[in-house]
Amino acid sequence: MLMKPALSIVLTFSLTPFCAAQEKPKAKPVELELLKESIGVWDAEIEVWPQGPDSDSIKSKGVETNRAYGEYWIASDFDSQFGGQTVRVHSIVGYDLDQKKLVGKVIDHGPYAASMTGEYDRKSKTLTWVTKAKYPNGKVMVQKTSLTQKNADERVLVLMVPGNEKDELTKFMQIRFVKRREEQPAAN
Numbered sequence: 001m002l003m004k005p006a007l008s009i010v011l012t013f014s015l016t017p018f019c020a021a022q023e024k025p026k027a028k029p030v031e032l033e034l035l036k037e038s039i040g041v042w043d044a045e046i047e048v049w050p051q052g053p054d055s056d057s058i059k060s061k062g063v064e065t066n067r068a069y070g071e072y073w074i075a076s077d078f079d080s081q082f083g084g085q086t087v088r089v090h091s092i093v094g095y096d097l098d099q100k101k102l103v104g105k106v107i108d109h110g111p112y113a114a115s116m117t118g119e120y121d122r123k124s125k126t127l128t129w130v131t132k133a134k135y136p137n138g139k140v141m142v143q144k145t146s147l148t149q150k151n152a153d154e155r156v157l158v159l160m161v162p163g164n165e166k167d168e169l170t171k172f173m174q175i176r177f178v179k180r181r182e183e184q185p186a187a188n
Contacts, residue, residue, distance in 0.1 A: 031095045031102050031120050034127065035074045037152070038066045042177040046080060052163075053171040058082070064177060072097075093118070102127070110136060116145075125149040144169055153179040 044062040049055055062080025069075040073094035080087045093104035093116070102118030114133035121128070129145040144160040155177045163170035 029095050029100075030122065031118075032072065034120055034149075035093065035095070035102075036068070037149070038074060038076075038155075039068055040182075041065050041180045042155075043180060044078070044080065045176045045178075046082075046173065047175075048082070048173045049171060062087075062175075069094075091116075102129075104129070106131070106133075110134075112138070114143075 042064040044064055046060045046062055047057045048060075049057050060081055062078060064076060064078045066074050066076045069092065073092055076089075076091045076093065078087075078089040078091075087108070089106060089108045091104055091106040093102060095101070096103045099117070102116075102120065104116040104118070106114040106116065112134040114131050116129045116131045118127055118129040120126070125148060127147045127149075129147070131143040131145060133141050133143060135141055141162055143162075145157060146160075147155055147157045149155050157173075157175040157177065158171060159173040159175075160169035161172040162168070
């Protein structure tokens with residue numbers, strides 16, 4: 001009795017690679033190249049406006065380390081100091097072939113993970129993320145983040161959060177990232 005199910009499982013697994021090999025490889029989305037360009041260590045100059053963009057800002061520094069996690073994903077760790085506290089943020093971002101867009105998850109010291117979806121505009125070289133996060137009380141907050149590639153070694157992130165008016169977003173944070181140069185071996 002067990003022979004038929006076992007045989008079907010064996011056939012399924014043995015034929016799957018053959019069938020998959022017959023499919024033509026799909027062109028890789030341009031977003032994957034964008035993600036690959038972010039691999040490395042980036043020094044960050046952070047400016048935050050906790051009371052809104054018309055108030056005084058708080059400046060700090062941080063470091064972002066991005067590494068490939070397979071072919072479609074980037075694992076990112078961001079460390080900084082804010083108000084005397086260490087802030088650590090970890091994210092996994094990548095390109096979802098089913099959704100045909102960038103997606104991600106972000107965690108920090110809070111109790112909730114944030115979910116992101118992103119669109120890339122080639123003309124402006126800007127990646128725009130819409131992030132669904134939660135306040136500590138569990139209420140949902142929608143943020144918008146734009147990340148503009150200035151050149152191969154510089155990017156600027158602008159985070160917009162809900163403002164005082166309904167459907168208003170206001171600038172909360174800006175981060176200028178500068179890619180660290182890879183150390184070259186000494187010439188003999």
